[in-house]
Amino acid sequence: MAIPSFLTLYNELVSIPTISNVTNEKLDYSNQPLIEKLATWFEDLGFTIDIQPVPNTRHKFNMLATYSNSDNKTQGGLLLSGHSDTVPFDEGQWTKDPFKLTEEDNKLYGLGTADMKGFFAFILEALRDIDLKKLNKPIYVLATADEETSMAGASFFAKNTNLQPDCTIIGEPTSLIPIRAHKGFISNSIKVIGKSGHSSDPDKGINAIEVMHLVIERLLILKQQFKQQYHNEGFSVPYPTLNLGV
Template identity: 75%
Template structure:
């Protein structure tokens, strides 16, 4: 479905494919992020280069950056400015270019093709969130870019689904200072001003294996982990009792014991046991202090079994983020979309980009479709999203 938009920068936009063609080209290129299965993991370079070409055609200055310590992953920054000011003020629109893997047996549509059916566009990344870049490009067809007085930036990041390395690297080295950042994750076009952090820890117990007929000659790692779990459940209750933020539907930090592995035979003393857990931290909680609290909680067991208990991060922790209610940029966005900002429990790249400018998460599609078989974006979001982006660009860049 293509909407009749006013095209003021005709020469530039005539070079662009149609909205649905852009959408389909983005979905067709696999950009899966996976550290558990290297065969599934893909570079995002082709998508980054394609986006760079499209924004170049519109007169943007583009920079492609290799993200260190990733598996051939890249960021793109595209900037449009009608003066020498390339960094101060204006707007940053941001999204990630990778997707999660897909469950082949559960998909009934081709994940690498946009399938239009029953007022839905199906495909891997249609909602989460490669499709957002198609919306940006389509919205620019209806804007006279030469009328902008402040810079407009487009950021496409790498590896959000695993490490968020792209956003972290960009935030560390960015020179620009926009007035507002919009991350186009699927929020049903409801502005999101805060979310919890994500901390995933691995707790490893190294016991002493031996024959089960003489338990005293060994140290059973499963039994030690039993003691660890008892302490973790005490910490879980402590977090619930002592930390609160009423902005969230679940107003306290949560803990989940997600995976446990240990042992190899019924007649063998378990020599190794591993637990993977997560904590969803409130925005005001310091991640290092949370790690210290975890270690302090487990210290009695560490002292009892010296050198046999180790606490690591599974992946780099993601802090929570919050854009305050009275932030001028947030208030402007709330007025433009006629919606009060909300909070969510899932994580995004906002903690990194919020270091650069007030950041709001706002995009088409529902978060309920993210990471699901037969992912889709409903066509009811198409026209409102384009109109919303045009309003936001006009407000912050003219």
């Protein structure tokens, strides 16, 4: 089957809703239709396809497409990695159909055009003109699920793969500026449980608010330590940040 033209396949990807939402099941779409579409196109180019259900998700999948001219299908080569899902959209803020690729003033509009369904469209367009039989090392294309929410797809893949590429390109939009590092993210919660007591003799109880005050005080000290002890000019905010919330 011939792969559609660049703009046609781009539009087909944008037209498939793949919104991720952990709080509202009605707004959380399975990415299976998009994964199967990608799998068909990469298979037409001669890639071997592995579609993996992602545990503890609402019918989400990863896809790994592999092309290798040898028995080696896991070592070396290039991995092109991206996510298949998008954030939700606010109808009141959109002036165009988010599920239709619209070209205007030499720009393309649609939900996920940049972040990051367009990446897969560009990969397919580039591979179309490459003689893959001349490759000396494998090339892999990874499409993951739920990047915009829980990172479930990428996490599941990382824990279960034996893939060891020489290098990886993650096709997130960077305004065409090469980015070689990215900050990570850790989220934790702290719960303080008090002990009831009478206001006339508070020492017999535990005031959870007062304990949490001490916790927050220590966290704010840690926040300053991050700022003073770590520095990387590669980032616009060159130190780890800490944000407190309720």
